[in-house]
Amino acid sequence: MLKVGFLGPEGTFSEEASLLYRKKIGNARFMPYSTFHNALIDVNNGKLDECIVPIENSVEGTIGIVMDTLVNEVNLKIKQEIVIPVQHYLLCKAKVKPGQITEVLSHPQVIDQCQHYLRKNLPKAKIRFAFSTADAARQVAEADVVKGFEVPAAIASNTSARLYGLHIIASKVNDYPDNCTRFVVLAKNDHARTGHDKTSLVFSIKKDKPGGLHNILGEFAKRGINLTKIESRPTKRSLGDYFFFIDMQGHRKDKYVSQAIADIRGRTSFFKMLGSYPKIS
């Protein structure tokens, strides 16, 4: 049976994405992991067939640790993408008003996604970072609440509210209503051509050379290939050295895409194909 890794515990958005994927593929064994890194490593060494990891959030951008592992440590391909809307909820053990909350716990990225809400509604609450939204909910569920003294709250999913028996104090507290996260399914091989595909790749070019990136983008532009994403990330060598992550419409076996890729490979100082997979419409 297919073995698929995902970031546990129950109640995280990664679990939500894996439930969606389970509906699609049917019979498979889903195994919770405590870090993205370990899940990727276990697909690479064959202990897992696939893993589901978040790769991009519409507010926070690229999930750095996943990208870095894909570039440096494993040889995996993207075979599916899954996009889920992400709504955050303010959760507390007692039925309080937001103004009574003295401390807010969540994952640092989620705190960032709710910073305007927090500044406006809970300006005096102390912020504490948790390892995941589910971990924040668990900590709040286990804490002693003394009304008017210490009232901790978590920002987490509504699934967490149910799982940890917490009250929803405020709904959809994310600053941007269209907040969504893109997950990818990673495996040893990518997906066959469907005629409605996307392709992801990463490369770097020599720095301090005017026009290097411009020339490479030209190979896509002149063939009318639409880039759906371009992101640069530091190569970690020195300030000013970048990896460029590019998503484009089309499959790597489509004629124009394969021509463009053949033409840019020689101009890069690093190149890695991350795979082709069906586009979510």
Next chain:
Amino acid sequence: MLKVGFLGPEGTFSEEASLLYRKKIGNARFMPYSTFHNALIDVNNGKLDECIVPIENSVEGTIGIVMDTLVNEVNLKIKQEIVIPVQHYLLCKAKVKPGQITEVLSHPQVIDQCQHYLRKNLPKAKIRFAFSTADAARQVAEADVVKGFEVPAAIASNTSARLYGLHIIASKVNDYPDNCTRFVVLAKNDHARTGHDKTSLVFSIKKDKPGGLHNILGEFAKRGINLTKIESRPTKRSLGDYFFFIDMQGHRKDKYVSQAIADIRGRTSFFKMLGSYPKIS
């Protein structure tokens, strides 16, 4: 007297950057802030003349919250840049071996910068997120240490070791030895031309249009203007909408730079000049 805001408390890398700047400008009043956001807002509303904030790390990339505030909430310009090397230290209250440590506290980005070290040397230690490296050091200094039971350690600067009376258990535990952070001084106005300058700007373009970014980069390439940085960040509207942050060599009043900027402005759906300032050689 000039009032300059920076992110406190003592012992953070922001304080280190502000000490460097103080040496350069001489007499000024340096005021610690608890968040970057408040410091930027206070320069914008005139309570401060300038503030010093980190904008890019060679490992982690752009500091999102600073970039987002610059784009959306204030009208400030970069007038100086400051680059400082950032080395991390493993600190503990007792003189223990790394393997005896049961828990590691630090800022989430610093944990990311030391992930290989932690996986190799402290694979079983629990990771906890703190609000800053200085906050991690303070928490460790205040914790009870029971050898062989709970031994918390912080990853922080060597200044923090001195300030909070902690032992250095391991030095330079960052995975990439050339780790450095770029700070900028923000004010109402940027810097006059020195002949050895850089210019920063941010723009966005309509998405789903092949070649849009390629055309804009062409205006710099055809004039031989070297781009020293290009980074995309989500506009926070939906997946696939990006702001592009670009740094280039030259001052915005240099002939070729001002021509290129004039030519691209009309092709952007959003444009903001972030200022020209002396380049650090």
